[in-house]
Amino acid sequence: MLTRILWVGLLAGLISGAFVALLQTVTTTPLILKAEVYETAETPAAHDHAAQKATTGDQDATPAHHHDAEAWQPEDGLQRTTVTMIATLATTIGFALMLTAAMVAAGETVTTKTALGWGVAAFFAINLAPALGLSPELPGSLAAALEDRQVWWIATVVATMVGLYLIARVDHWAAKAAGAVLIALPHIVGAPLPPDGETAVPAELAARFVAMSLGLAAIMWLSIGASVGYVWVRLSGGQASEARA
Amino acid sequence: MTTTTTTAKTGIDSRANVRLAALFAFALGGTLIFLTGFAGADVLHNAAHDTRHTMSFPCH
Numbered sequence: 001m002l003t004r005i006l007w008v009g010l011l012a013g014l015i016s017g018a019f020v021a022l023l024q025t026v027t028t029t030p031l032i033l034k035a036e037v038y039e040t041a042e043t044p045a046a047h048d049h050a051a052q053k054a055t056t057g058d059q060d061a062t063p064a065h066h067h068d069a070e071a072w073q074p075e076d077g078l079q080r081t082t083v084t085m086i087a088t089l090a091t092t093i094g095f096a097l098m099l100t101a102a103m104v105a106a107g108e109t110v111t112t113k114t115a116l117g118w119g120v121a122a123f124f125a126i127n128l129a130p131a132l133g134l135s136p137e138l139p140g141s142l143a144a145a146l147e148d149r150q151v152w153w154i155a156t157v158v159a160t161m162v163g164l165y166l167i168a169r170v171d172h173w174a175a176k177a178a179g180a181v182l183i184a185l186p187h188i189v190g191a192p193l194p195p196d197g198e199t200a201v202p203a204e205l206a207a208r209f210v211a212m213s214l215g216l217a218a219i220m221w222l223s224i225g226a227s228v229g230y231v232w233v234r235l236s237g238g239q240a241s242e243a244r245a
Numbered sequence: 246m247t248t249t250t251t252t253a254k255t256g257i258d259s260r261a262n263v264r265l266a267a268l269f270a271f272a273l274g275g276t277l278i279f280l281t282g283f284a285g286a287d288v289l290h291n292a293a294h295d296t297r298h299t300m301s302f303p304c305h
Contacts, residue, residue, distance in 0.1 A: 001263050001266040001267075002269060005266060005267065009270060009274060028295075028299040032295050032298050032299070071287030071290075072287075072288050072291065083292045084293075084294075084295040086292075087292055087293035087295075087296035088296045088299075090277050091277070091278060091281045091296060091300060093277060094273075094276075094277030094278040094281065095274065095278065096274070097270050097271070097273055097274030098271050098274035098275060098278070101266075101274065102267070102271065104266070104267040105263075105268070105271070107260075127300075127301060130301065134301070134303060135301075136299075136301035137298065137304065138298065139298065139304075139305070143303075143305065146303060146305060149303035150283060153303050209298075213298075213299055217300065217301070
């Protein structure tokens, strides 16, 4: 069973990841590169937290990007594109493994159809729900402290996943009500907001990035769902089989 | 016939084993996501930078 889950995660992740990585190079990456021009122009000399603190006196506000001059960084061009593709493949393999494992743990029958359904749910939990509080950001955007945002992001994802599960799969009104509360809770608490102010990155560019990023995430989850279902059925000899079989 | 036999056999093969396998695979996937999306090391951050922004993982 473990071997099968690992194979399905790996193969489905590679299939969907190759597709997403290609789309990424023509959708979001060009916008990131454009934003970096503004970002660099904004803090030409020091370009790190220390300089930012010195000028704003605010440790939590980080409109600039932290680059340690010592750390390795891919060179723009082929190297950066290749490294980004590898990171994207690792991400889709990770997501495909988690999706397959979650379906198996829930005793779900894995088919292209059911895996697509789980993929849609994953899009809501992992991309759409956190985006309501923390918009997908271009480099150089104003943002609250990283750790606070990471904690809120993870809490929102987990609460939304559990909430959706309770609503979709537990047949009791109290479970469904608890699920709805769980989904709403992170937004009632509220995401860590960016400090007031403006950045050099044009709002129009940022808006296009938000739309592109969410659209790409939706496509990513549909392709992960479809390939998990397809590979699972293929590895089972062409028959839809119960995940626990 | 074959399917029935397999199901019956693996039914005994226990839900516990299957859950353990799922848990392991889930943790492995989670580790990959942590490395590409969350790890603080500069090298990992720089390598996954564009992907972190695209996937809207909190970055910087």
